[in-house]
Amino acid sequence: MNLILSIKQKRALFLALRYGLMSLLAVIFAFPIVFMMVSSLKPSLQILRDSSSLMAFVPMGDISIDNYFKAFERAPIGLFVYNSLMVTLVTMGLGLFINSMAAFALANMRWKGQQVVLSVIIATLILPFETIAIPLLMVVSRLPWLGPEGLTYGWLNSYQVQIIPFIVDAFSIFLFVQFFKSLPYELIEAARIDGAGWFRIYAQVIVPISGPVFATAAILRGLFMWNQYLWPSMVIQSTQYRPVMVGLGYFWQLTSSNTAGEGILPWGELMAYLTIITIPVIVLFLALQRAFVESIATTGIKG
Amino acid sequence: MKSKVWNILAGLAIFAMLLTACGAPATAPAAPITAATEAPVDAATEAPVVSTGPTKLSMWYHGAGNKTEKDVLLGIIKDYNESQDMYMVEVQDFPQISYNESVVAAALAGNLPDIIDVDGPVMPNWAWAGYMAPLDIPQDKLDTFLPTTIGKWNGKVYSVGLWEAAxxxxxxxxxxxxxxxxxxxxxxxxxxxxxxxxxxxxxxxxxxxxxxxxxxxxxxxxxxxxxxxxxxxxxxxxxxxxxxxxxxxxxxxxxxxxxxxxxxxxxxxxxxxxxxxxxxxxxxxxxxxxxxxxxxxxxxxxxxxxxxxxxxxxxxxxxxxxxxxxxAGSWQFGVSANSKNIPGATEFIEFMMQDKYMVQFSDVTGNIPATTTAAAASKNFAPGAPFEIFFNYSAAQATLRPPTPAxxxxxxxxxxxxxxxxxxxxxxxxxxxxxxxxxxxxxxNKDYGFDGSVVGPSIKEDEIAKANAR
Structure with a gap:
């Protein structure tokens, strides 16, 4: 029996191993999401009893969508999702525009102090948000705002307090700078020779060929904003502006003990809520994943 | 493909702008079921917009998501608002898990409401930090309460609880x-x-x-x-x-x-x-x-x-x-030091201290009513009721966690x-x-004020003895 494999056989074996490993990883990564979605269909006691076996991933037993109805009764989920979408999309939209323009100026224009400014921006990355949360709170609680009610002071309980402090982001600027530097500078020189101004070069030359970095920045910033918890806990006191992650707290409490079957966390409702608030994140990733993967794959490759 | 991605991003940005434009607070949509469940809040708390109307008292409460408990609270507020015409209480609820952070942040921003609820062991810290004002409630009203439901700091009462846990x-x-x-x-x-x-x-x-x-x-x-x-x-x-x-x-x-x-x-x-x-x-x-x-x-x-x-x-x-x-020491109600209406806020807390409200809370939450008479009227803790024993344990064995800001x-x-x-x-x-x-x-923290001017209860002569004496 000939044990030496032909090239074709080797290739087939390699492929099988590769796909086997990838499938295994896919299953491992999918486990938490499957657990969450399956559990959202089960009563809390069944979730707890199934959690120590593979039954946790199987939609069997007392299956229903009751948890979703109960979750909507427990918390104004529609409002929370709306608020988070508003805050995330506006911050993301304005952030992509402003951070990319800043990065364009830092990467492609020549001006005095350029490197110092870039260094300072990058240096701010080492500051955790928690260290500036209190000073920022003191500032925003006194800032003026011109709205429909005229000039008012203090931004607490508003959308702007959740948006404006997070539009400018050092990491996004850094990402854009790295990407813009990798683009051939001849493109900009050619546009300059053709008489284009800096904004026109940015908008019509650079942006159209920078899809991957925009997608990456959008996903990273979008996730960060969607997952905001500490800051809204500090500055939002009204249900009206509360985002989804603070809303999670509505489900993090023991249910009343005098009703049969209660006295434990409402795990089923919690999983239903998590499933609902995970959907926008999955949609965002699916919409941008090709560009995101491309960006990751080409990181560090000079043009 | 690149232009497709850019189109998606541009679309997102435009959508975001549109959301902002449409996002005036009054028009923010809520899910239909939510709107239905939120209705009682508005009914109970919305004050008529009249310049000479009652003074508004703002209140924060930690039980967001606990509908049964919140309904009882809204009922009390409704009763109080209808019982007099000087004050109108408005409540805002918070998830318990982030409530303390919200209160501390509001205190730093000078934005505390008139009435807050506070977890028993946290109260001395908030009183020491100047977030809370002492309550001027007659002693005879407090005497009927389980001792551990009364929050004291520096010899003064700062908070009163309508229930206890054991x-x-x-x-x-x-x-x-x-x-x-x-x-x-x-x-x-x-x-x-x-x-x-x-x-x-x-x-x-x-x-x-x-x-x-x-x-x-x-x-x-x-x-x-x-x-x-x-x-x-x-x-x-x-x-x-x-x-x-x-x-x-x-x-x-x-x-x-x-x-x-x-x-x-x-x-x-x-x-x-x-x-x-x-x-x-x-x-x-x-x-x-x-x-x-x-x-x-x-x-x-x-x-x-x-x-x-x-x-x-x-x-x-x-x-x-x-x-x-x-x-011992569950959630209690107190008045913030920021309040411009301390007498009114205190009056509301006194109003809450009625047996019927303690019974209502107890019946829906399973917590122990704060007075013997309320316990006797409750479905879970009355003599012969399934959990009467918890009231007895609380009365006899309850020991406060150290009542200090530390x-x-x-x-x-x-x-x-x-x-x-x-x-x-x-x-x-x-x-x-x-x-x-x-x-x-x-x-x-410079001894948290324990420089001789502050009096704290001692475990050796603690509230258990007083409870047993009754």
């Missing part, structure tokens, strides 16, 4: 009978030897991997609330209550070390599962028969009674030499020390380190 040892009668273990009573609880012997007997039976579910899956406040009464029963404490300026001797003296060694033995002898206990086991392990005993609060009583019926025993805490003790920091240190000991750390070193950390915090 811990007990859950067990099965059939199991204790089978192994010849005496059923303890409030008058004669298990002592240390008896309790240890019971656990040894149950462990030796081979029926249980772990005998006692202590709730190690729970973190945070459960440690000082659930476990510091054992330390106090040994004669130690988290902080020395005679001065409130040190943990030395209280947390690392001979009694505390004896407690620490007992605590560690629970784990080394395999009586209690470690700090990695599965939270599913905490919730259902006892009723499923995985554990013979469970240390838990009154909130677990409903499920246990439903599953075990007459076989369920709700036993008092053991007495390790210095009295049988359980934790508690908030000391509680975290205590939790770490107990978790370390459970995981095998040297008992004396762990307790010494904890005492040093607590002392350092007290020193850094």
């Amino acid at each position: 811990c007990a040892m859950y067990a099965r009668k059939s199991v204790l009978d089978k192994y010849g273990i005496r059923i303890p009573t409030l008058e004669q609880p298990w002592d240390l030897e008896e309790f240890n012997a019971a656990m040894e007997t149950l462990k030796a039976s081979g029926e249980y991997e772990y005998v006692l579910d202590m709730g190690m899956a729970w973190k945070g406040e459960w440690y000082p609330y659930g476990f510091s009464p054992f330390l106090q029963s040994f004669g130690g404490d988290i902080i020395d209550r005679s001065t409130f300026t040190t943990a030395e001797g209280a947390l690392n003296g001979p009694e505390a070390i004896a407690f620490g060694e007992w605590w560690q033995n629970l784990f080394t002898k395999g009586y209690v599962s470690g700090t990695t206990q599965d939270s599913a086991d905490r919730d259902t392990g006892f009723i499923d028969g995985k554990y013979a005993l469970q240390w838990n609060g009154n909130w677990a009583g409903g499920l246990a009674a439903e599953k075990l019926g007459d076989d369920l025993l709700i036993l008092p805490a053991p007495n390790f030499g210095n009295g049988a003790r359980i934790g 508690y908030m920091s000391a509680a975290l240190t205590f939790e770490k020390a107990l978790a370390d000991i459970a995981n095998g750390a040297d008992v004396i070193t762990a307790l010494d380190t904890a005492a040093d950390e607590i002392n350092a915090d007290i020193k850094a």
Whole structure:
């Protein structure tokens, strides 16, 4: 029996191993999401009893969508999702525009102090948000705002307090700078020779060929904003502006003990809520994943 | 492909702008079911817009998501608003898990409401920090309350609770009978030897991997609330209550070390599962028969009674030499120091202190009413009712966690020390380190005002004696 494999056989074996490993990883990564979605269909006691076996991933037993109805009764989920979408999309939209323009100026224009400014921006990355949360709170609680009610002071309980402090982001600027530097500078020189101004070069030359970095920045910033918890806990006191992650707290409490079957966390409702608030994140990733993967794959490759 | 991505991003940005444009607060949509459930809030709290109308009193409350409890609160507010025309209370609810952060942030921003609710052990810190104002409520109104439902700091009352919670040892009668273990009573609880012997007997039976579910899956406040009464029963404490300026001797003296060694033995002898206990086991392990005993609060009583019926025993805490003790001090209501309407806010709290409201809270939450008369009228704690025993335990054994501003920091240190000991750390070193950390915090905060002008209750003449005297 000939044990030496032909090239074709080797290739087939390699492929099988590769796909086997990838499938295994896919299953491992999918486990938490499957657990969450399956559990959202089960009563809390069944979730707890199934959690120590593979039954946790199987939609069997007392299956229903009751948890979703109960979750909507427990918390104004529609409002929370709306608020988070508003805050995330506006911050993301304005952030992509402003951070990319800043990065364009830092990467492609020549001006005095350029490197110092870039260094300072990058240096701010080492500051955790928690260290500036209190000073920022003191500032925003006194800032003026011109709205429909005229000039008012203090931004607490508003959308702007959740948006404006997070539009400018050092990491996004850094990402854009790295990407813009990798683009051939001849493109900009050619546009300059053709008489284009800096904004026109940015908008019509650079942006159209920078899809991957925009997608990456959008996903990273979008996730960060969607997952905001500490800051809204500090500055939002009204249900009206509360985002989804603070809303999670509505489900993090023991249910009343005098009703049969209660006295434990409402795990089923919690999983239903998590499933609902995970959907926008999955949609965002699916919409941008090709560009995101491309960006990751080409990181560090000079043009 | 690149232009497609750009189109998506541009679309998102435009959508975001449109959302902003449409996002005026008044038009923010809510899910239909939510709108229906939120309706009572508006009905109860919306004040008519008239310049000469009643003064608005803002109130913050920690129970967002707990609809039954909130409905009772809204009912009280409605009653109060209709009972007079000087004030109009408006409530804003917060999720409990982020409530303290919200209050502290609001205090820093100078944005506190008139009325707040506060967790009992946190109150002294907020009073010391200047977030809360003392309550001017006649003593005779307070006298009928369980002592641990009255929040005191520096000799003044700052908060009043309408309910209390209590811990007990859950067990099965059939199991204790089978192994010849005496059923303890409030008058004669298990002592240390008896309790240890019971656990040894149950462990030796081979029926249980772990005998006692202590709730190690729970973190945070459960440690000082659930476990510091054992330390106090040994004669130690988290902080020395005679001065409130040190943990030395209280947390690392001979009694505390004896407690620490007992605590560690629970784990080394395999009586209690470690700090990695599965939270599913905490919730259902006892009723499923995985554990013979469970240390838990009154909130677990409903499920246990439903599953075990007459076989369920709700036993008092053991007495390790210095009295049988359980934790005390639940959520209470107080007035913020920022309030421009302190008399009105105080009046509302006085209005809440009616038996009928305590009964309503108790009936929907399963918590213990704060007065004997309310307990007698409640469905769970009246004489002969299924959980009457919890009221008796609370009245006889409840011990406040140290009522000092240092508690908030000391509680975290205590939790770490107990978790370390459970995981095998040297008992004396762990307790010494904890005492040093607590002392350092007290020193850094200039003794939290305990310079002789502040009076705190002492554990030696604590509220248990007063309750027993009644």
